[in-house]
Amino acid sequence: MDSEDDFMSGLSSEEDNVLQDESDDEGSADDFGFDEPEPDPDVSQKGTVQKKKRSFDINFKVYHPGDIQAQQDELINEVNMILDIRKEDAAILLRHFRWNKERLIEDYMDRPKKVLESAGLGPSTSGPPKLEVIPGFTCDICCEDEAGLESFAIKCGHRYCVNCYRQYLNQKIKEEGEAARIQCPQDGCNRIIDSRSLDVLVTSDLQQRYHDLLTRTYVEDKEYLKWCPAPDCENAIECGVRRKDLDKVVPTVTCDCKHRFCFGCILADHQPAPCDLVKKWLKKCADDSETANWIAANTKECPKCNSTIEKNGGCNHMTCRKCKHEFCWMCMGLWSEHGTSWYNCNRFEEKSGSDARDAQAKSRVSLERYLHYYNRYANHEQSAKLDKDIYQKTEKKMIQLQTASGMSWIEVQYLNSASQALQTCRQTLKWTYAFAFYLARNNLTAMFEDNQKDLELAVEALSEMFEKPVTELADTKLKVEIMDKTSYCNKRRVILLQDTADNLANGVWSWSISF
Amino acid sequence: MSAQKRIAKELAEVTSNPPAGMIIGLVDESNVHNWDITMDGPEGSPYVGGKFKLLLTLPVEYPFKPPTINFKTRIWHPNVTFDEQGSMCIGILKGDTWKPSSRIMNVLIATQNLLIEPVPDDALETSSAELFKNNRPLYEKEAKKYTAQYAIGK
Numbered sequence A: 001m002d003s004e005d006d007f008m009s010g011l012s013s014e015e016d017n018v019l020q021d022e023s024d025d026e027g028s029a030d031d032f033g034f035d036e037p038e039p040d041p042d043v044s045q046k047g048t049v050q051k052k053k054r055s056f057d058i059n060f061k062v063y064h065p066g067d068i069q070a071q072q073d074e075l076i077n078e079v080n081m082i083l084d085i086r087k088e089d090a091a092i093l094l095r096h097f098r099w100n101k102e103r104l105i106e107d108y109m110d111r112p113k114k115v116l117e118s119a120g121l122g123p124s125t126s127g128p129p130k131l132e133v134i135p136g137f138t139c140d141i142c143c144e145d146e147a148g149l150e151s152f153a154i155k156c157g158h159r160y161c162v163n164c165y166r167q168y169l170n171q172k173i174k175e176e177g178e179a180a181r182i183q184c185p186q187d188g189c190n191r192i193i194d195s196r197s198l199d200v201l202v203t204s205d206l207q208q209r210y211h212d213l214l215t216r217t218y219v220e221d222k223e224y225l226k227w228c229p230a231p232d233c234e235n236a237i238e239c240g241v242r243r244k245d246l247d248k249v250v251p252t253v254t255c256d257c258k259h260r261f262c263f264g265c266i267l268a269d270h271q272p273a274p275c276d277l278v279k280k281w282l283k284k285c286a287d288d289s290e291t292a293n294w295i296a297a298n299t300k301e302c303p304k305c306n307s308t309i310e311k312n313g314g315c316n317h318m319t320c321r322k323c324k325h326e327f328c329w330m331c332m333g334l335w336s337e338h339g340t341s342w343y344n345c346n347r348f349e350e351k352s353g354s355d356a357r358d359a360q361a362k363s364r365v366s367l368e369r370y371l372h373y374y375n376r377y378a379n380h381e382q383s384a385k386l387d388k389d390i391y392q393k394t395e396k397k398m399i400q401l402q403t404a405s406g407m408s409w410i411e412v413q414y415l416n417s418a419s420q421a422l423q424t425c426r427q428t429l430k431w432t433y434a435f436a437f438y439l440a441r442n443n444l445t446a447m448f449e450d451n452q453k454d455l456e457l458a459v460e461a462l463s464e465m466f467e468k469p470v471t472e473l474a475d476t477k478l479k480v481e482i483m484d485k486t487s488y489c490n491k492r493r494v495i496l497l498q499d500t501a502d503n504l505a506n507g508v509w510s511w512s513i514s515f
Numbered sequence B: 001m002s003a004q005k006r007i008a009k010e011l012a013e014v015t016s017n018p019p020a021g022m023i024i025g026l027v028d029e030s031n032v033h034n035w036d037i038t039m040d041g042p043e044g045s046p047y048v049g050g051k052f053k054l055l056l057t058l059p060v061e062y063p064f065k066p067p068t069i070n071f072k073t074r075i076w077h078p079n080v081t082f083d084e085q086g087s088m089c090i091g092i093l094k095g096d097t098w099k100p101s102s103r104i105m106n107v108l109i110a111t112q113n114l115l116i117e118p119v120p121d122d123a124l125e126t127s128s129a130e131l132f133k134n135n136r137p138l139y140e141k142e143a144k145k146y147t148a149q150y151a152i153g154k
């Protein structure tokens, strides 16, 4: 086992170079276009190439299930030809090497025996896999020994009855989601059950699941490939941004299913905040759900006018800002009834000394700061949630507007653009508040907050126009205003993201905490 | 397919020829899935002198899924929870190591060995694991103390 561990860890450390090589290869193939004309563009489509435009954009490709299968088949064929081994074995070796073809070929050339052994393909007794009836056979798993019992063994010779074998595979494939690295059922035997044997053994109802799982290992084994997390989406995204780059770049990708997400952490688009910051912020928000309790403990309603009052400092003498009613924080009774001069409600005195009050005041400052950012973050999140069915709402609005104004479908598209801009900008604004929470105060931060304010104002203005009743929207002057504001919002967003991304790439942000 | 034959065979094996210092039987004669085990604290461990009662449970999927072992007698050990459950963590019983051909005999021997040589990196109880790693004499002293308290003369 030890040697295998070493072997695997050596593999991952060299992956960098290999990946680099691979992308170079691809570039040259495109440049020279030596590939033969593709017979069917739908099947062999290499994915949508996203060209780099702005500094916060990154290069990525979207792959559909057929592309992913084709990539695997291509690698298997290559290894099959170069190493002159069966395709089944090539597939097992590739999966064992986590689809690192160069590394596999190199290692295989050096020490084929060891490579085959480590992948569970050691010396063979030859012949295609088949079920056999062996006289006098007893299955070591179920202890059955009836005459005519069919049994099976892979190349290591550990033989079990077909029922036990199938139940074992059923559990591995169906329950444990394993496919590429299912070992021989023998205690301590590491040999992997090859795909030809699995074809003999796996019942037809499991074949599909088994092949799906094999396909998944291909994406899961590659650091530059990730599944689109949108429910029911089967696409994978290729992106060259590595884990170690995540403090410099926020790799945001858009799947063909329209879902925008971060390639680094798979969460929904969180530009401009880097992944680590997002993780910290989300944890803080979860931890500080007791913030709500704090608010409950530190705000009360004025007993006279019911407006919300926050407690200030340690003094229990409260004066309502609105109605000027004076009362005691502890007992909510009239302050005048507590007597004159420095009277404290004794219930408070019992509970806490001045130390406790000082500590409370101190944590209050940091809490207030947090709440400042959190409220704004939550506000945009809330607005985005309210807009969940914005597409239907917008469409309805567009139809109504067509009727009211006589504009054509094309002419009302500006509403769609406006609603999309609102969505995207709110998503960005939301994360600017988490971002700003962790920024140290300096000129750069001040500039960031100016940009943030510009975008925020523009978004709120656009939002207001967008919400206007259809009768007002029919006015062409408003239409022009909305179109202008939409493009202004988009422009402000790009400026903000661009600045932030540049500063992140150059490592010039200073943080109030370390990441 | 039923595992009755397999279980009966294994039970016969371990009852007729148990590992040294172990008595094995069924909790209830009508149910072959719950085994009652009494294990002597092994020589060379701070548990020596104690008698530990264990419950070995075979899941319905046995032998395709591993059995579980619980210490019914409290034991202060890095790989056993120090509570009424007495859940044990051991390599052979983990889903990815267990194979349908793995044997209960080996599980029992591994359990005995675990008392002699804990695996602090796989610990369920951090306090005893810390001591085992960093202060062996104190670990032995504590383990002996709890053995005397829970496993001797009960």
Ligand SMILES: [Zn+2]
Pocket: A139, A140, A141, A142, A143, A144, A160, A161, A162, A163, A164, A165
């Ligand atoms: Zn069998």
Ligand SMILES: [Zn+2]
Pocket: A156, A157, A158, A184, A185, A186, A189, A190, A191
């Ligand atoms: Zn084997």
Ligand SMILES: [Zn+2]
Pocket: A228, A229, A230, A233, A234, A235, A255, A256, A257, A258, A259
């Ligand atoms: Zn998608």
Ligand SMILES: [Zn+2]
Pocket: A262, A263, A264, A265, A266, A267, A270, A274, A275, A278
């Ligand atoms: Zn991320």
Ligand SMILES: [Zn+2]
Pocket: A302, A303, A304, A305, A306, A307, A320, A321, A322, A323, A324, A325
């Ligand atoms: Zn009031």
Ligand SMILES: [Zn+2]
Pocket: A328, A329, A330, A331, A332, A333, A338, A345, A346
């Ligand atoms: Zn009072």
